[in-house]
Amino acid sequence: xxxxxxxxSCSGMLSVKxxxxxxxxxxxxxxxxxxxxxxxxNVIIRNLTFRNWGDDAINVQESAKNIWIDHNxxxxxxxxxxxxxxGSDFITVSWNRVMNHNKSMLLGHSDGNASQxxxxxxxxxxxxxxxxxxxxxxxVRFGNPxxxxxxxxxxxxxxxxxxxxxxxxxxxxxxxxxxxDPFHRGEGSSGAGSLVARNNHFVGSGSGQxxxxxxxxPYSYTLDAASSVKSIVTGGAGAGRINP
Numbered sequence: 001x002x003x004x005x006x007x008x009s010c011s012g013m014l015s016v017k018x019x020x021x022x023x024x025x026x027x028x029x030x031x032x033x034x035x036x037x038x039x040x041x042n043v044i045i046r047n048l049t050f051r052n053w054g055d056d057a058i059n060v061q062e063s064a065k066n067i068w069i070d071h072n073x074x075x076x077x078x079x080x081x082x083x084x085x086x087g088s089d090f091i092t093v094s095w096n097r098v099m100n101h102n103k104s105m106l107l108g109h110s111d112g113n114a115s116q117x118x119x120x121x122x123x124x125x126x127x128x129x130x131x132x133x134x135x136x137x138x139x140v141r142f143g144n145p146x147x148x149x150x151x152x153x154x155x156x157x158x159x160x161x162x163x164x165x166x167x168x169x170x171x172x173x174x175x176x177x178x179x180x181d182p183f184h185r186g187e188g189s190s191g192a193g194s195l196v197a198r199n200n201h202f203v204g205s206g207s208g209q210x211x212x213x214x215x216x217x218p219y220s221y222t223l224d225a226a227s228s229v230k231s232i233v234t235g236g237a238g239a240g241r242i243n244p
Contacts, residue, residue: 003244004028004048013055016043023244024048024072030057034077038062046070049239053077061109063087063120069096073239076100080136085109089120097238099131102158108141111165111190117142121167126150126221127229129237134158139187144168144194145215150224152233153179153205160208162186167193168214175229176205184209201226 001021010033016022018040024047034053037043039062050057050072056079060067065088074081074096081098083106084091098104105125108117121143128151130137135158140146142165149172153160160176161183163169169183176182182205185192194212224232 004030007031011054013059016040016045018042020044022046022048024239025244026240028239034058036061037064037067039064041065044068044070045072047072047239047242047244049073049075050077050081051075056080056083058082060084060088060091061086063089064091065089067091069093071095071237071239071242072097074098074101074104079103080106083109084121084123085117086113087116087120089122091123093123093125093128095127095237095241097129097131098133102134104130104133104136105138106136107138107143107146108165108167111141114142114165122146124149127233127237128152129233130154130156130160132156137161139164140167140169140193141165141190142167145170145217147172147217149173149221150226150229150233151175152230152237153177153182155179159184159187161195163193163195164190165193166191168212169193169195170214170217171195171197171200171208171210173199173223173226173229175201175203175226175233177203177230179205181206182208185211199223199226201229
């Protein structure tokens with residue numbers, strides 16, 4: 001285990017190797033750089049605040065597997081807060097807060113990467129707080145199933161979830177608060193994927209666009225009532241909300 005205290009100021013991307021837990025002590029902050037997890041396995045990143053990163057805050061790529069990104073805060077960076085791509089698989093992104101940011105979470109980097117990505121990019125996003133961010137919560141290519149449940153979407157000015165390039169995304173039990181475009185199929189030049197929406201809660205939001213079918217979720221889980229997600233997530237998401 002690697003424990004982080006105070007503020008680490010850096011640039012570029014720092015490589016994270018397999019079988020590592022990076023855990024922030026109270027107030028731990030990474031400023032100016034991000035973490036690159038490339039073809040590595042069994043990595044946990046928890047309880048860190050990332051600010052002003054120059055590329056991605058966390059980049060998971062090249063068939064990385066069994067990654068858990070939990071209880072972090074992402075504040076005002078350049079590109080993705082959490083980007084997952086190039087055949088990576090079995091990843092959970094939970095209890096994070098993204099704020100003051102545009103491109104939040106990309107899953108699958110390119111329309112032309114089907115040969116590496118199809119059958120992979122199986123990711124779960126749950127209990128995240130997308131706090132007035134713009135887009136990609138997540139934007140999905142190819143992954144199926146991708147499970148997006150019990151997240152709190154607040155005044156996202158672009159869109160919530162986009163399913164593209166034959167992906168299969170289950171959008172379940174989320175709370176959309178002031179989001180005119182909560183979810184849709186296709187994005188930019190990327191063709192439509194499938195999106196199944198159920199048990200979501202809408203306040204001052206659009207109804208979303210769904211269609212197609214999604215592979216079954218391969219694990220058991222407990223779904224919080226969507227109407228309770230705002231209080232649950234704002235009370236628990238982000239760095240500093242766990243006891244390290």
